[in-house]
Amino acid sequence: MADGGPRMTTIANTAVFDGHDLLPGRYDVRVDGATIATVAPAGVAEPVGPVIDAAGATLLPGLIDGHVHFLQPDDFTALLDGGVTSAADMATWPPEHLAVLRSQSRGVTFRTSGAPLIGPSGPHSHMPGLTEAVISSPAAARREVAARVAQGVDYLKLVLEAEGRGGPDRDSARAAVEAAHDAGLRVVAHASAVGAIELAVELGVDILTHAPLDGTVSPPTVARIVAKGLVVIPTLIMMRTTAARRGMLAAYDSSRRFVADLHDAGATIVAGTDANSAPGAPATVPHRTGLHDELALLVDAGLSPVEALRSATAVAARLFAWDDRGSVRPGARADLLLVDGDPTARIGDITAVRAVWLAGEATTAP
Numbered sequence: 001m002a003d004g005g006p007r008m009t010t011i012a013n014t015a016v017f018d019g020h021d022l023l024p025g026r027y028d029v030r031v032d033g034a035t036i037a038t039v040a041p042a043g044v045a046e047p048v049g050p051v052i053d054a055a056g057a058t059l060l061p062g063l064i065d066g067h068v069h070f071l072q073p074d075d076f077t078a079l080l081d082g083g084v085t086s087a088a089d090m091a092t093w094p095p096e097h098l099a100v101l102r103s104q105s106r107g108v109t110f111r112t113s114g115a116p117l118i119g120p121s122g123p124h125s126h127m128p129g130l131t132e133a134v135i136s137s138p139a140a141a142r143r144e145v146a147a148r149v150a151q152g153v154d155y156l157k158l159v160l161e162a163e164g165r166g167g168p169d170r171d172s173a174r175a176a177v178e179a180a181h182d183a184g185l186r187v188v189a190h191a192s193a194v195g196a197i198e199l200a201v202e203l204g205v206d207i208l209t210h211a212p213l214d215g216t217v218s219p220p221t222v223a224r225i226v227a228k229g230l231v232v233i234p235t236l237i238m239m240r241t242t243a244a245r246r247g248m249l250a251a252y253d254s255s256r257r258f259v260a261d262l263h264d265a266g267a268t269i270v271a272g273t274d275a276n277s278a279p280g281a282p283a284t285v286p287h288r289t290g291l292h293d294e295l296a297l298l299v300d301a302g303l304s305p306v307e308a309l310r311s312a313t314a315v316a317a318r319l320f321a322w323d324d325r326g327s328v329r330p331g332a333r334a335d336l337l338l339v340d341g342d343p344t345a346r347i348g349d350i351t352a353v354r355a356v357w358l359a360g361e362a363t364t365a366p
């Protein structure tokens with residue numbers, strides 16, 4: 001870092017995955033302050049500022065995790081260590097805690113749903129401090145949506161269960177979706193059972209998260225997901241961890257099959273982990289390694305490594321309306337991840353983190 005001068009760095013002789021594809025050849029990528037200045041063929045221009053020799057490595061956009069939970073500052077440190085520079089929080093309450101997290105986020109930017117909307121007796125109703133989030137009538141649903149809108153959330157999180165499993169009743173859930181849409185908010189439905197996924201699709205939610213452990217989602221429902229343009233954040237690592245923890249790993253086949261069918265049908269899939277550090281959570285997925293594992297599971301379910309990487313970069317950035325990131329191109333925010341090897345050929349190489357930059361600042365020693 002030059003004393004008092006412009007903060008420039010050149011990442012030299014690197015392969016580049018630009019958020020969409022692996023670019024042919026090697027590049028010198030110049031970072032100027034918080035922004036990517038140039039992406040030029042290697043060796044053409046004189047390097048500027050400190051030069052990081054990235055031979056044998058691949059530069060990617062900083063990863064985006066489409067489903068996380070935050071409890072403490074260490075969660076953000078762990079994300080950064082794994083190369084995750086942006087994230088979508090899928091349930092934080094109360095609002096005061098959100099303000100504390102924002103002040104502790106170490107520069108990781110995140111979108112949030114605030115507190116989720118839940119049913120009267122489902123598994124989520126036992127979480128402390130969530131009694132106000134229970135919607136047991138359409139009027140309560142509208143009131144809770146209005147409260148989230150006033151709080152300034154980025155989307156609504158609606159926890160749906162299969163019929164008779166304690167989730168919001170159909171009329172209340174429908175009222176929540178309609179009120180959110182009237183307010184210009186998209187609805188993310190937690191749906192981890194076949195019945196819940198069918199209900200979510202019928203209600204017209206915008207984003208599905210999780211995947212079933214209890215059976216196969218029917219081909220007509222998969223077709224409706226594609227036709228309606230729903231985005232799916234399957235959190236395979238959470239489903240697999242949950243199944244293993246219950247001693248029924250075979251149930252994970254349902255989750256994997258859902259993603260395989262979605263992929264075959266051309267659905268939009270975004271990578272997300274459900275990473276959390278809450279002691280009482282049904283299963284723990286670590287913030288540092290969760291997204292690496294998710295990418296490997298997406299590839300195992302049929303995505304190509306490039307498709308999996310897109311789902312954690314450009315496609316995720318588009319979903320969460322971050323048009324300044326998710327790609328390596330001049331003018332983009334310099335949230336960057338440098339890994340040894342080539343994750344577009346071997347997805348496991350994403351774990352070989354060499355350096356991470358957040359708005360042009362190295363968070364780990366390159």
Ligand SMILES: [Zn+2]
Binds near residue numbers: 274
């Ligand atoms: Zn979650």
